[in-house]
Amino acid sequence: MAKSRDTFDKKEKEKLRQKKKQEKQQKKDDRKSNTAKVTDFENMIAYVDEFGNITSTPPDPSKKRVFDADTIEIGVSKHAEPIPGENLRKGKVTFFNGSKGYGFIKDEVSQESIFVHINKCIDPIQENDKVTFETEKSPKGLSAVDVKLFKAP
Structure with a gap:
């Protein structure tokens, strides 16, 4: 009779492979069952408060400040044209x-x-x-x- 070619290491590696395969399948099934909870739109919304921090609560409308867009300077501030001969x-x-x-x-x-x-x-x-x-x-x-x-x- 011939000896089996499956050694102890080969058997152990095959068991680990099967175990990982089962864990992967279990995780896949868990994700599918929890899909309804995770994709709820209200759970995905994040808000930014007046200090720039991310929160889960919507901002308070009474703290809203109104800005005039024309007064906001982006880049180089506007300068008056220099008078000729002034910077001689x-x-x-x-x-x-x-x-x-x-x-x-x-x-x-x-x-x-x-x-x-x-x-x-x-x-x-x-x-x-x-x-x-x-x-x-x-x-x-x-x-x-x-x-x-x-x-x-």
């Missing part, structure tokens, strides 16, 4: 390359270096000239516009 700055040309058409002005007040292009100059400028100018935002930072030679009174 003084500075000294620290570097200017006439052949390439650009240079830098050092502001007297903030001591920051501001880019200037020859197209934004009203008067011809050179290094060490004292100038008055306005600034505008460019993609790479501040740049000087309306650059004029400073004339002392």
